[in-house]
Amino acid sequence: MNLSPLDIVLLGTVLLLAVGFYGLLITRNLIKLVLVLQILVKAAVMALALAGKSSGNLGLGQSLAATVIVADTVVAVVALALAVQVRKHAGTLDVTKLSSLRG
């Protein structure tokens, strides 16, 4: 089997996606969920850079990837802060037990 560097990156992206989705399906802990989402977003960042390279718009792909990294960091920080508050108020981090907002 003869893999080009781009193929390896693509494989890595798919692998990250698979790990992320698997984690999303089985995780109950809120903090672990944030981590899993980070893995998913990293897959997206890699896919963006890859798409930029393979379509010839490397600059565009990389700048989009950088934007996603910045935005995603903010999301992660806020999510973790929320997780801390949830732990304080609800006494648990298990998402299946957090049902007070269910309509």
Place this chain on the structure above:
Amino acid sequence: MTGILIGLVIGLPWLGALVLWRVSDERPRLQHALAVAFSSAAGFASLALIPFASAETAVRIDVGRYFGELTFVADGLAVSLTAIACVIGALAVIFSMDYMRAEAQLSRYYAFILLFIGAMAGLVLSGNLLFMFFFWEITALCSYALISFYNDDPKAVAGGVKALLITQVGGIGLLAGALTAYSALGSYQVSDLLAKAETLPSNFLALTAFGFLIAAAAKSAQFPFHTWLPDAMEAPTPVSALIHAATMVNAGVYLLARFYPAFAQVPGWTLAVTLVGLVSALIAAFMALAATDLKRALAYSTVSQLGYMVYAIGVGGVLASQFHLLSHAVFKALLFLAAGAVIHASGTRDMRRMGALGKQMPFVRNVFVFGALALMGIPILNGFWSKEMILEAGLSHGPIWALVGMVMVAGMTAFYTLRMTWLVFFGEARESRHAHEAGRAMKVSLGLLGLGAWTTWLLIEPFSALLQHTLPFHGISSLNLSELSHEIFAAPLTYAALIVIALGLGIFWMVRKQAAGRRESWMDVLSRESFGFEWLNRRVASWTVGLGSVLQRTQTGVLSWNAVGILGALLIVLVFLVWSVK
């Protein structure tokens, strides 16, 4: 100059709305004064716009390629409707000074009225379909906000929501029609659509034509969307006058008149328009026969008169329909405002509890009688001329069965209008109450409108010349006063219609003793249910709620299930991509 005036006509009411929104409710005198100042200024600007009418595009603003150019065209159709919206709107605002004297939250009231007037002016002046749709939606929003003005009354809120939902159906029709026209034409300009209609593929043109018909029917409360207008009667009465005479319902008739030359060739379209007008006029007149609520009776009569206008467009009488729109705007505003004065003075809307109010409020009685005579179509008030013009147009171009129906509606109109007038102002007092005469601001509006009901038909010559010179696609020929009176008085149809009207009056005179009866008959039930359309509305509402509760189950709030959903969607997209590449 035209551009500046267009800017003033739309901008002044909107600026007034912004200013009034910020005026504290502690200062009602300032609120009244500002509202009257802004709306009257807009009224004068709209009158000043009339001499500048032309078919040329007056304002052209580039707003990016997806929207085309924001254009304003001040042609005859647009300037006459703008003048109606702004002048009648200003009179309704002046009337509100007395009517809303002791009410709270006048900022909200006046701000939405001014926004409404400006949006209506923008709607008719706009030369771009997409922006026409934006203005169209703003008028829908304003009507909702004003109908539910008394927002602690559940009936008012329900009426507002109903108006919003039903007119949204029309909004979708307009948007779909505009997008279809764009996809075939590559332009949102109204003038392009009118000029190139014949080159469009016939199925695209038909889709646009029927989309616009749905839009017009929903906006003008025509069959089968006529149910929202009577429920809109929970609004303060000046708002009802505004919706019925100056803004909102005229937009639908305007839309049909504007695009008549483009759509007249679409097979079945003119027949559909004729039918919508005829059915609306008939069933609304029937419901008005049984109505006991003064404002609801007037609302049914509006639906019925709008039916006349829609019918006129269906049979090719664009001039007749617009002339009737002008007459109707004047006499219906008069009737509504006079009814408002009665309701304000007597504290009830139920006609069975009124009677003999004419002695206590002679001024209001007199102007109401003027409006009622115009509505019946009695010579020589304005309603007579325009209604006979519509019937003439129907005789020369339309199917004869439709004409017979419309003449019958004229008789029914005479019956219910006399019934209304009799129950409120004449006969014996069924409840003793002390009603006070209208205030000074009320008298100003009512007096001007009463004068209008006697005189606006004299404007036929400048009005028809205006439409002839500035509407290149409509093929309207101007009429002067002597031609008009010759045409009307030489036609046997006029006398036939007058006989039917007299018959309607005579039948009421025979049964006037039972008119205030309190027993409910099958007619009451039928009209309360709007010939089954209220049932249909309720069914649609309950289906929607039921579908919502079924779909609610898919909202589990469990993250894993949502992830499964995302994965599933991703798989479908992937499969589709792979499949389409092969």
